[in-house]
Amino acid sequence: MNSLAARAFLLRATEPPAPAVDAFVAAHGPVDAVERIQAGAVPRSVLHEIRDLKPRIDEDLAEVEAGHYRLLTPEDPDWPHGALRGLTEQGLGAPLALWVRGSASLAASTRSAVSVVGSRAASEYGEHVATVLGTDLAEADVTVLTSGAYGxxxxxxxxxxxxxxxxxxxxxxxxxxxxxxxxxxxxxSVAHSGMLISEYPPGTEPSRARFTARGRLLAALGVATVVVEAGRRSGVLPIARTAAAMGRRVYGVPGPITSATSAGVIDLLCTGVATPIAATEHIISQEGIR
Structure with a gap:
């Protein structure tokens, strides 16, 4: 088994995030870690994160061999080590590998990337602002990171x-x-011109837990995060707080105090988690992107 096969095994064997497995692999390397996992010679915390000791990875490796998708690993020069290091430092578990659909460079793209997130049930104002931000950032040579969700x-x-x-x-x-x-x-369209990325192997269906786990990647891969709209209980708020915990700047788009879709953003602004913005140029100048 080589390191690519070992990483494919680990993505099938675990349900991200898996911080104990992440730390174990960092200490022993992917191939040795998999051999120890299969033998049961690992700490209980690692075994607790293993859901399948005999995952089938032949089809996954065949997809990579056929060039349908890429399996990007920390051993690859295109791995964004700097961006993802904060997840390990915060004990949130860095991804063990990433499935990629698209030919762009992840390491290069995330050097000046900004995550733009917000409510699925966005207002007309929220969708307009998000569209303008997306275009303006891309025109300024900034990679926009999102979940691709509605809103x-x-x-x-x-x-x-x-x-x-x-x-x-x-x-x-x-x-x-x-x-x-x-x-x-x-x-x-995103896959054709940019890229789709995921911790989850081909065929994996979405779930509420996976939406939550995905949020930490959005927080880590951007040099900054912009919250356009979010209610007080929005799943977007933990993304903002995770980004702030990793030392990334968080921006909030001010909205009406009477709007439920702005209530969460206003809370972020009032508690100092987020900085208000009035234009895309504010983000670009603050982050020193150009």
Missing amino acids: VDGAACRGALLGSVPPIAVLACGVDIAYPQGHASLLE
Whole structure:
């Protein structure tokens, strides 16, 4: 077994995030770690994160061999070590590998990437702002990172596709699955010009837990995070707080105090987690992107 096969095994054997497995692999290397896992010669914390000791990876490796998808690993020069290091430092578990659909360079793309996230049930104002941000950032040679979901994220994706730098969509399912189905065409466009990435092997369906796990990647891969709209209980808020915990700047788009879709953003602004922005140029100048 080589390191690529070992990483494919680990993605099938675990349900991300798996911080104990991440630390164990970092200490022993992927091949030795897999051999120890198969033998049961690992700490209980590692075994607790293993859900399948005999995952089938032949089809996964065949997909890579056929060139349908890439399996990007920390041993690859295109791995974004700097961006993902914060996840390990925060005990959140860096991805053991990433499935990629698209030919762009992840390491190069994330050196000046900004995550644009927000409510699925966005207002007309929120979708407009997200579209403008997506286009303006892409025109400034910034990679836009989103989930590709309905609402703010999808609008930011569409906006970025109008610019000069294609976006990246981070999925909570396999890169072969169009989710949400209503964004199948949008995700296809992202895969064609930018890339789709996921911790989950091909064929993996989305779930609530996977949406939550995906959020930490959006927080880590961007040099900054912009929250366009979010309610007080929005799943976007943990993304903002994770980004802030890793020392990344978080920006919030001010909205009406009477709007439920702005309530979560206003909380981030009032508690100092986020900085208000009035234009894309504010982000670009603050982050020193150009």
